[in-house]
Amino acid sequence: MPVPVPRTLSELPYAAHLTPFQGSLGRESDLDGVRLDGESFDGVDGGSVRFTESALSSVTFTGGRMRRGRFNEVWMHTVRFVATDLVETAWMDTEVIAGSLAGLELFSAEMNRVTFHHCKLDSVNLRASTLRNVSFVDCLLRDVDFAGARLDRVAFPGSTLEEARFARARMTGVDLRTAARLGIVDGAESLRGATISTVQMMDFAPVFAQALGITVADR
Template identity: 30%
Template structure:
């Protein structure tokens, strides 16, 4: 159980994430989730955890595979050096959580509340996500790749090195956010809120036409 060494990048704006490598995992049960608040080197697979309270639980070096729940109760939880694959959770209640070196793949969620969370070196790939609430969060090195999001809310967040790759985003909200290397070149957007807070973001030349009317509307400029 270990993360592979970080690979140097020639692009200083790229999120610093590396694959999570897990080995020698023990199989965990739903009863383990109910009674213990610390899990190290465990695989939880093919479980319905609806009704299980995971608030303040810690996962280290764990694999969560094909887990379903009507509502994931993760308030204050800590996830480190772990992978999540095939998660089905209409609601994820995870404010004030801590995420470090985590991979999330092939998962679906309608609403994920991660406000006031701390996110470090996280890779989200090939997932369909509804409303992602990162308001007030501290985000460092987040890569979102091949995903569809209805809304990404970064209002009031502090963001350093977040990159979108091949993503469709309904609404991006950066109102009162503090941004450094927010790379939007790999995203398609329907609406952007908080344009006055986009300092520190990166857009591509092809996006200038897309963002132009949004900038004009924010400045009260008519295009005729």
């Protein structure tokens, strides 16, 4: 799987049609072809909000609810989500560059053709989510919970995973070979359907043995 290259704002096919964001962000807001730059939203109630062919630069979301929101063909650069409710959101053809996602509720989300470049994900709950054709490129994933999630053609090139959880996850075509580090604390038995390197296999031998109930002893 080729490693995706982040695009600049000018490279977006809809860049020439973007208009500056005006007004407010609320429930069921429909933002089509807008550019948000330097905006800050604190505790916003944006349930079922829809972003389509839009660009967000240096935008911060703190707290608030965007449950069941939709991000369709959205480009995000240096965007921060902190303790935001993004449960059951849908992400399609979206690119997140140099973003920070911390303390997020993202469970039961659906992501298709989404790429994270140079992002930091800290304490993100992706339980029971569906990820298809998703790449985490040169990212840091700390305490990210994929328990019960479905991962289909997901890759982690250059990324570091710390205290990742995959209990009861289902994987198809997941590529972990090029991850910089695989720190998995739960769910090693759920890596069926993933591809790892020989070196990673050696590093994971004790974890796999524990998951299978095998005692390793020389005497």
